[in-house]
Amino acid sequence: MEVPARLAAVAERLAASLGPHAVLSDPAELRTYECDGLARYAVSPGLVVLPESTEQVAEVVRACRDADLPFVARGSGTGLSGGALPRSDGVLIVTSRMRRILEVDLDAECAVVEPGVINLAISREVSPAHYHYAPDPSSQQICSIGGNVAENSGGAHCLKYGFTAHHVTGLEIVTPDGDVVWLGAGKCRQSTGYDLLGVFIGSEGTLGIATKVVVRLVQTQQCVETILAAFPDMASAGEAVSAIIAAGITPAAIEMMDALSIEAAEQAVDCRYPDGAGAVLIVELDGPADDVAAELAAVTARCEQSGAFELRRAADEYERGEMWKGRKSAFAAVGRISPDYIVQDGVIPRTALPEVLADIAALSERTGIRVANVFHAGDGNLHPLVLYDESVPGQGDAAEEVSGAILDLCIGHGGSITGEHGVGVDKAKHLPKMFTADDLDTMQLVRCAFDPAQRCNPGKVFPTPRLCGEVPRRGTTPHPAQAAGLAEAF
Amino acid sequence: MTALDDLRAVCEARAAQPTDRVADVEPRFVAYPTSTDEVSRVLRAASAHELHVVVRGGGTKLHWGAPPTAADLILDTSRLTGVVEHAAGDLIAVIRAGTPLAEVQRVLGEHGQRLPLDEMLPGATLGGVVATGAAGPLRLRHGTARDQVIGLTVVRADGVVAHSGGKVVKNVAGYDLGRLLTGSYGTLGVLTEIAVKLTPVPAARAYVRRPVRSPGEVRDLSVRLKQERLAPTAMEVECPEPDSLRRPARVPGHPDLMVLLLEGPADGVAARAEKAVQVLGGDARADAEPPEWWGSYPFGPEDVALQVVTPVGQLFGPVYSMRDAARGTGMRIFCSPAAGVLHAAIPGDVDPDRAVEIVNAARTVAMSHGGHCTVLAAPPKIRPELDLWGPVEGIGLMRAVKQEFDPAGRLAPGRFVGGI
Numbered sequence: 001m002e003v004p005a006r007l008a009a010v011a012e013r014l015a016a017s018l019g020p021h022a023v024l025s026d027p028a029e030l031r032t033y034e035c036d037g038l039a040r041y042a043v044s045p046g047l048v049v050l051p052e053s054t055e056q057v058a059e060v061v062r063a064c065r066d067a068d069l070p071f072v073a074r075g076s077g078t079g080l081s082g083g084a085l086p087r088s089d090g091v092l093i094v095t096s097r098m099r100r101i102l103e104v105d106l107d108a109e110c111a112v113v114e115p116g117v118i119n120l121a122i123s124r125e126v127s128p129a130h131y132h133y134a135p136d137p138s139s140q141q142i143c144s145i146g147g148n149v150a151e152n153s154g155g156a157h158c159l160k161y162g163f164t165a166h167h168v169t170g171l172e173i174v175t176p177d178g179d180v181v182w183l184g185a186g187k188c189r190q191s192t193g194y195d196l197l198g199v200f201i202g203s204e205g206t207l208g209i210a211t212k213v214v215v216r217l218v219q220t221q222q223c224v225e226t227i228l229a230a231f232p233d234m235a236s237a238g239e240a241v242s243a244i245i246a247a248g249i250t251p252a253a254i255e256m257m258d259a260l261s262i263e264a265a266e267q268a269v270d271c272r273y274p275d276g277a278g279a280v281l282i283v284e285l286d287g288p289a290d291d292v293a294a295e296l297a298a299v300t301a302r303c304e305q306s307g308a309f310e311l312r313r314a315a316d317e318y319e320r321g322e323m324w325k326g327r328k329s330a331f332a333a334v335g336r337i338s339p340d341y342i343v344q345d346g347v348i349p350r351t352a353l354p355e356v357l358a359d360i361a362a363l364s365e366r367t368g369i370r371v372a373n374v375f376h377a378g379d380g381n382l383h384p385l386v387l388y389d390e391s392v393p394g395q396g397d398a399a400e401e402v403s404g405a406i407l408d409l410c411i412g413h414g415g416s417i418t419g420e421h422g423v424g425v426d427k428a429k430h431l432p433k434m435f436t437a438d439d440l441d442t443m444q445l446v447r448c449a450f451d452p453a454q455r456c457n458p459g460k461v462f463p464t465p466r467l468c469g470e471v472p473r474r475g476t477t478p479h480p481a482q483a484a485g486l487a488e489a490f
Numbered sequence: 491m492t493a494l495d496d497l498r499a500v501c502e503a504r505a506a507q508p509t510d511r512v513a514d515v516e517p518r519f520v521a522y523p524t525s526t527d528e529v530s531r532v533l534r535a536a537s538a539h540e541l542h543v544v545v546r547g548g549g550t551k552l553h554w555g556a557p558p559t560a561a562d563l564i565l566d567t568s569r570l571t572g573v574v575e576h577a578a579g580d581l582i583a584v585i586r587a588g589t590p591l592a593e594v595q596r597v598l599g600e601h602g603q604r605l606p607l608d609e610m611l612p613g614a615t616l617g618g619v620v621a622t623g624a625a626g627p628l629r630l631r632h633g634t635a636r637d638q639v640i641g642l643t644v645v646r647a648d649g650v651v652a653h654s655g656g657k658v659v660k661n662v663a664g665y666d667l668g669r670l671l672t673g674s675y676g677t678l679g680v681l682t683e684i685a686v687k688l689t690p691v692p693a694a695r696a697y698v699r700r701p702v703r704s705p706g707e708v709r710d711l712s713v714r715l716k717q718e719r720l721a722p723t724a725m726e727v728e729c730p731e732p733d734s735l736r737r738p739a740r741v742p743g744h745p746d747l748m749v750l751l752l753e754g755p756a757d758g759v760a761a762r763a764e765k766a767v768q769v770l771g772g773d774a775r776a777d778a779e780p781p782e783w784w785g786s787y788p789f790g791p792e793d794v795a796l797q798v799v800t801p802v803g804q805l806f807g808p809v810y811s812m813r814d815a816a817r818g819t820g821m822r823i824f825c826s827p828a829a830g831v832l833h834a835a836i837p838g839d840v841d842p843d844r845a846v847e848i849v850n851a852a853r854t855v856a857m858s859h860g861g862h863c864t865v866l867a868a869p870p871k872i873r874p875e876l877d878l879w880g881p882v883e884g885i886g887l888m889r890a891v892k893q894e895f896d897p898a899g900r901l902a903p904g905r906f907v908g909g910i
């Protein structure tokens with residue numbers, strides 16, 4: 001059967017089993033799902049299905065298996081690497097009708113939620129009891145926990161608290177074959193057997209669909225202090241970051257913004273950061289009151305020694321919110337100063353910051369493409385915003401090039417092409433710059449174990465799929481004796 | 491050429507001796523590769539000669555887990571040592587797998603840093619600790635080995651060398667093989683280099699101890715401590731078998747001991763220790779040093795070694811029922827209640843049927859709380875009677891992963907869950 005006929009058959013089967021309201025096939029409706037947060041790539045899905053339960057997700061996956069059609073999971077569609085980009089010959093499984101918080105267990109400090117639950121909804125639910133869910137991507141008001149699991153999302157406070165992988169202890173998944181399996185330890189902190197949970201997290205929806213997520217809840221700290229430090233330039237701000245870390249302090253967050261991103265934030269949200277700042281740092285400390293007091297004094301001293309010309313300390317929650325407002329809105333804010341922009345995501349060793357920032361500035365100078373810098377300075381995760389104007393011929397391509405060159409800088413310093421936004425479709429071509437063919441082959445052994453038919457989000461992450469069951473590079477692999485240095489290859 | 495000749499062409503190798511036994515299995519050879527490349531060539535030679543391979547780190551607990559069904563070659567990592575890179579400013583280090591954990595901590599300590607993993611058994615190597623996914627008291631604040639590994643180099647059974655992760659603390663490029671390999675007991679590949687994230691050695695420490703009389707009391711005190719938000723780095727409870735169970739006499743029981751570790755800036759630690767003493771009441775006091783059992787296991791090499799895991803705060807159920815089932819055997823338990831993990835030792839001279847009863851009791855209660863009970867090690871007389879792992883969720887997918895990584899079943903066959 002041809003693809004359209006198979007899609008139609010699946011639509012019919014699912015309309016019968018899930019109800020007609022769960023299946024969308026009208027082209028206008030399908031188009032609303034054509035891209036995620038990375039709008040440069042767009043494909044109208046063959047079919048959209050909105051399941052409401054694990055059983056329904058399993059039924060959709062089995063229907064895809066029976067019809068041999070690929071499928072892609074989608075949470076809120078805020079991903080920035082095209083991970084949820086649909087397939088025209090496949091089914092898009094959207095979790096937006098799976099938004100129940102199933103259980104909150106404060107004794108065991110965890111909650112069990114459906115994958116479509118919005119990240120911030122969990123913290124809202126448990127904040128009266130002084131708990132929260134720690135990973136806090138800037139998109140936390142809209143992104144789903146299922147998407148967070150798939151991307152191993154981070155956020156400003158991950159410096160101290162870790163990423164999604166550190167805060168999810170159990171997952172119920174529907175495997176690419178349509179079976180329902182639990183991975184991990186449920187509500188416990190330690191599982192038996194291989195850590196399949198650990199490898200599923202961050203696999204970008206290529207190993208199955210998460211249908212229930214057990215998340216850890218973290219007690220809100222006794223005391224929180226937030227300071228905003230203004231520096232004449234990026235170099236002195238970078239120096240302050242190194243000095244804070246060298247002093248043995250692990251702040252909850254250290255965020256940095258440069259002059260261009262500050263300008264954008266001022267225009268967008270009127271955040272009123274100190275005039276004339278070449279860079280600002282937001283440093284947040286949390287913990288027991290006496291510890292925080294000691295650390296606050298140390299951080300203040302380090303900032304001043306590094307050249308901070310103004311230091312503000314948030315007096316209350318309102319002022320803290322004001323300080324964060326500029327940082328949290330930064331991505332969207334650059335829309336005020338540039339018609340188009342690329343949000344880049346790369347990682348470098350923290351100590352390479354001054355050098356890499358100088359290189360980015362030089363790159364920008366040479367190409368005439370402006371770059372605004374916003375980043376999680378504590379862990380070296382850069383978010384350069386590459387600004388351009390699509391209506392100026394050639395600028396789009398030039399921006400692409402600058403954006404790619406920034407990744408090369410990251411790799412050159414022993415860093416990574418993505419710290420939290422994932423590889424998706426966007427960066428698959430860059431992955432071989434970081435990993436050898438053998439590395440990628442080995443990673444895909446996991447793919448072959450979970451999804452030998454490669455129906456689950458195919459074409460993402462890996463530039464070249466591995467044929468499962470295939471002996472890699474058959475015929476070119478050296479004979480074991482030869483490889484062991486025991487025989488010559490003549 | 492013989493297998494030994496082929497191995498010798500790669501690195502130092504010798505015929506095995508009785509002391510090289512893995513559980514009851516007599517290996518034929520031992521090889522000592524010194525680099526990733528040599529490990530790769532050893533494994534290619536092993537594969538050419540169809541040898542089954544067991545990796546040995548410090549060998550401190552090679553007899554743990556199920557005995558491998560075959561072990562022709564011991565791949566010994568004791569020459570695969572050294573800190574390759576320590577970037578103090580970036581709080582990371584890259585370390586060869588055979589490096590003893592104590593040596594790792596010594597090198598890092600010179601720069602005021604540490605790898606926040608406890609050395610539970612003296613002599614353990616970093617590779618061994620990562621391969622078993624081990625952790626001690628520090629797990630409460632820092633998690634287990636999987637949370638410290640940011641990148642690694644692994645050699646597959648077919649000799650292919652693969653890397654994952656990298657040298658930066660934040661990285662989501664590609665699948666995270668680091669988490670998969672951590673706790674895989676050498677059944678998926680041989681770890682040769684491990685990149686880890688580090689933490690500063692805290693300026694000050696205090697151990698607050700409080701004798702406790704029952705698991706119920708531990709639970710109540712834990713709840714009270716939680717409300718104070720004192721951010722302990724660790725909390726451990728030592729539970730020897732109470733005298734009241736040993737002899738049904740009215741001798742006052744040797745009490746259990748609850749110990750809280752507080753770390754941070756000196757002023758903060760002092761203030762929190764004072765607060766903790768006040769909250770805990772009773773005979774609580776703060777000390778600069780830990781009790782002698784801190785960061786060790788309750789069991790010795792002859793004992794049946796158990797690990798029980800439950801959701802946080804629910805360990806007290808299993809403790810009551812295990813104690814009841816083990817009445818009179820002299821069982822010792824070390825608990826990490828805030829992490830939901832305990833280790834227990836049943837003396838190895840216990841009757842095998844009795845050991846089965848105790849394990850069943852622990853497992854039943856643990857499972858009723860959504861947890862599990864694993865037999866880490868047992869003497870040969872008792873081991874065959876015991877189900878070491880109990881039911882394992884997701885075992886089908888685990889088998890599939892093993893099949894992909896090691897289709898010929900050459901790495902430590904039979905050692906892992908479900909006979910993997």
Ligand SMILES: Cc1cc2nc3c(=O)[nH]c(=O)nc-3n(C[C@H](O)[C@H](O)[C@H](O)COP(=O)(O)OP(=O)(O)OC[C@H]3O[C@@H](n4cnc5c(N)ncnc54)[C@H](O)[C@@H]3O)c2cc1C
Binds near residue numbers: 205
């Ligand atoms: C303004 C803005 C700010 C952002 N800030 C951050 C940040 O600070 N940190 C950060 O890490 N990210 C950030 N992001 C990126 C994005 O929000 C995260 O990647 C988020 O986790 C995506 O969630 P989502 O629900 O939108 O997923 P989607 O975009 O719908 O999907 C993302 C991926 O997850 C897969 N997926 C979705 N649901 C499931 C499921 N149930 N099971 C299996 N796979 C699934 C999809 O197939 C896809 O591959 C930001 C994005 C925006 C637009």
Ligand SMILES: Cc1cc2nc3c(=O)[nH]c(=O)nc-3n(C[C@H](O)[C@H](O)[C@H](O)COP(=O)(O)OP(=O)(O)OC[C@H]3O[C@@H](n4cnc5c(N)ncnc54)[C@H](O)[C@@H]3O)c2cc1C
Binds near residue numbers: 675797
């Ligand atoms: C089955 C088992 C369960 C354990 N559970 C716990 C626990 O829950 N909590 C805890 O704190 N401690 C636990 N330990 C003990 C702790 O892990 C030891 O401190 C550590 O294993 C000793 O390291 P070693 O170098 O002596 O390793 P060894 O005793 O030599 O080896 C231990 C295991 O790791 C494998 N291994 C060693 N090096 C490598 C390598 N480079 N690459 C791949 N595999 C390798 C070995 O094949 C073997 O299976 C456990 C140990 C074992 C064997």
